[in-house]
Amino acid sequence: MQITEIFFDCDNTLVLSEELAFEACADLANEILEANYISERYTGSQLIIDFVGQNFRGMMMSLQQKFGFEIPADKLEEYVTKEEDKVIAKLEAKAKPCEGASEELEKLFASKKYGLAVVSSSALRRVRASIEKVDQAKYFDHDKVFSAASSLPKPTSKPDPAIYLYALEKVGKTAAETVTIEDSKSGALSAVRAGIPVIAYVGSYVGEEMQKKMAQVLTELGAKVVMWHWSEFEDCLRAIENGTTAEVNSSL
Incomplete structure (x- = not known):
């Protein structure tokens, strides 16, 4: 892939x-x-x-x-x-960035290997305020920040897959060419319903017990691989591309 x-x-x-x-x-x-x-x-x-x-x-x-x-x-x-x-x-x-997220965005942006987009349930004003506050807006073209509440003709929310389908259309990619990172049940389900491979990020949950619980929940919903910290992103992406996600998730 x-x-x-x-x-x-x-x-x-x-x-x-x-x-x-x-x-x-x-x-x-x-x-x-x-x-x-x-x-x-x-x-x-x-x-x-x-x-x-x-x-x-x-x-x-x-x-x-x-x-x-x-x-x-x-x-x-x-x-x-x-x-x-x-x-x-x-x-x-x-607002503060998730630990390690900005560093990974910097690497991805510098590599010029991938298109980068934000796909959120939250209102566009809120999403832009968030990424601008933590100095992440510079990694995303202005027209590649999508909101289920603001971008769609009919506002909705994840787990409806509409915002992911809309984002795919706007960036001109198929689901098979795309991967997304999600932390919630509704977000993961939205992407899965759109056919997009999901990396489940659980690093923002407090405590090891909650992180393990959400890792299992998101995997059962269809996430391909679990990312505990943003420093693991490259390995997670490689696992999806190589089809070796089962090996990564075997540690759950």
Whole structure:
């Protein structure tokens, strides 16, 4: 398999942003629940457990289904914009890169062997704020940052494969020429449904037990190989290209 294009999820794959983002939107989610007479309340940590990998729109859809209420379309758009503003403020103040991610991006960019693109569920403003804050935007052409919330004619969220299919079309590549790095169940499933080989990155999860658990979960969903740290990226990519992923995953 000859890989010529590499897709990257953003949140907690390139940038340690999930905890900041969920912290910022917990208050808003609770405000929405209270306005709809729902007694349940969430902390940022609880939102991560239930909704990691989904964008805010997807989270609101899930909450409406879970608790049986409906947010009018115009009101939902107000909430989406409000959440973006809150999260972006947090990211611009505190976001940091995932350990080793920037170093690998620098190597890949310098090699000129691969096309590089970001494929995220998050709103485009948020993705750009994240990669600009940690000085990673320079590795991606402006038109190669894709958002399921902003780039598609009809906004959606992973695990819907629409954003990956859209990104493939825009970069002019087939799934077989591409690999993606994902850290969440919804993200991995989105890529798998689009036929794209997945490197499961678990280095952003806290604690060895959680990393092992997510490695197993993402592998069962169809990820080809597990990456525990960004320093292992070249080996993971080579394993996919050579079809030797089973040997790498045998250590799980």
